[in-house]
Amino acid sequence: MIEEMRKGAVANLPVGASVAAYGSVLGMLAAQKGLSWLALLAMNLSIFAGSAQFVMVDMWVPPLPIAEMTLAVLIINMRYLLIGASLEPLFRGKSFFHKAGVMHLVADENWAVTMAAHRHGHVTTGFLLGGGICLCAIWSAGTLLGHRLGALIGHPERFALDFAFVAVFTALTVGMWRGRRDVAPWIAAAIFAVAAERWLPGKWYIVIGGVGGALVPVFQQWLLPGKAPFGPSGPSRTDLVAKEIE
Amino acid sequence: MNPLSVTDPFVVLAIAGAALVTYGLRLGGLLLAEHLPKSGGFGGFLAALPGTILLSLVVPGIVSAGPLGGLAALSTALCVWRTRNVFFGVIVGMGIVAAGRWWAGY
Numbered sequence: 001m002i003e004e005m006r007k008g009a010v011a012n013l014p015v016g017a018s019v020a021a022y023g024s025v026l027g028m029l030a031a032q033k034g035l036s037w038l039a040l041l042a043m044n045l046s047i048f049a050g051s052a053q054f055v056m057v058d059m060w061v062p063p064l065p066i067a068e069m070t071l072a073v074l075i076i077n078m079r080y081l082l083i084g085a086s087l088e089p090l091f092r093g094k095s096f097f098h099k100a101g102v103m104h105l106v107a108d109e110n111w112a113v114t115m116a117a118h119r120h121g122h123v124t125t126g127f128l129l130g131g132g133i134c135l136c137a138i139w140s141a142g143t144l145l146g147h148r149l150g151a152l153i154g155h156p157e158r159f160a161l162d163f164a165f166v167a168v169f170t171a172l173t174v175g176m177w178r179g180r181r182d183v184a185p186w187i188a189a190a191i192f193a194v195a196a197e198r199w200l201p202g203k204w205y206i207v208i209g210g211v212g213g214a215l216v217p218v219f220q221q222w223l224l225p226g227k228a229p230f231g232p233s234g235p236s237r238t239d240l241v242a243k244e245i246e
Numbered sequence: 247m248n249p250l251s252v253t254d255p256f257v258v259l260a261i262a263g264a265a266l267v268t269y270g271l272r273l274g275g276l277l278l279a280e281h282l283p284k285s286g287g288f289g290g291f292l293a294a295l296p297g298t299i300l301l302s303l304v305v306p307g308i309v310s311a312g313p314l315g316g317l318a319a320l321s322t323a324l325c326v327w328r329t330r331n332v333f334f335g336v337i338v339g340m341g342i343v344a345a346g347r348w349w350a351g352y
């Protein structure tokens with residue numbers, strides 16, 4: 001188990017470099033929003049999901065909109081349902097407590113690294129967990145370092161820090177592209193999101209755009225049965241990370 | 247900036263809520279693996295969701311950032327598309343916005 005964990009940790013180090021880098025961006029934004037380093041660390045350890053944490057920090061304006069924030073996190077992290085389901089073969093025969101313990105530290109990156117290793121040979125849940133511990137440590141170090149630096153920056157907009165959120169999510173979105181079948185859902189999502197942002201208060205545009213866009217393939221299949229192939233499902237962030245490691 | 251503000255009930259609730267929801271999805275996906283539809287209506291919906299969610303998050307931000315923001319976002323997207331390196335793309339986008347503002351004497 002320890003040897004497998006060590007292997008998993010080492011295999012995640014290359015991805016870890018970019019995790020640390022955008023973690024430091026999150027830390028800077030958190031400092032600008034007045035989040036304490038302790039709250040940031042609590043988020044890293046208990047939530048451990050980069051995109052959701054970025055959104056929470058973005059929404060972090062007192063009084064905290066807790067219901068809206070929790071719903072946004074639910075929707076953004078919905079992909080973990082698929083990620084969890086895809087790990088079922090790896091966990092076959094393990095106890096409930098083993099599953100419950102290891103799953104907490106599954107993030108996009110160590111999941112992708114584990115799935116890539118799984119295709120090339122035998123991996124264990126120890127490999128997955130080792131990667132998770134490694135990434136969680138790197139993520140925490142990166143965010144806390146950014147938090148320290150962010151508190152020192154006087155004019156964040158001069159360094160385009162206010163644009164960091166948009167840049168990070170633009171980059172992450174590109175990794176989700178699944179090919180031509182995404183054209184219609186993505187156009188619909190963009191239109192719904194912009195319209196909702198204009199006419200509705202708060203952050204409802206995230207949910208409305210995301211759900212509205214994702215309903216397009218459902219209607220396509222409903223109207224033209226058999227004409228809208230879904231292909232193998234699952235977040236295509238794997239391709240992105242897998243290419244990064246190979 | 248008091249580190250102890252982490253005990254503020256709002257902060258505790260916000261973090262605990264997000265943590266519970268995220269953990270529930272992680273473990274739920276594994277435990278429900280056989281019952282989750284891989285195709286059909288709900289399967290197609292779940293598969294399309296990661297992309298449409300991230301796009302919805304970012305598009306209004308790009309629109310309100312104006313032409314400079316649009317150019318920067320497009321450059322970020324192209325960089326990530328070509329190099330598959332998220333951090334490099336982010337730095338390019340932020341660099342364009344920072345340079346544009348400096349040039350405009352912002």
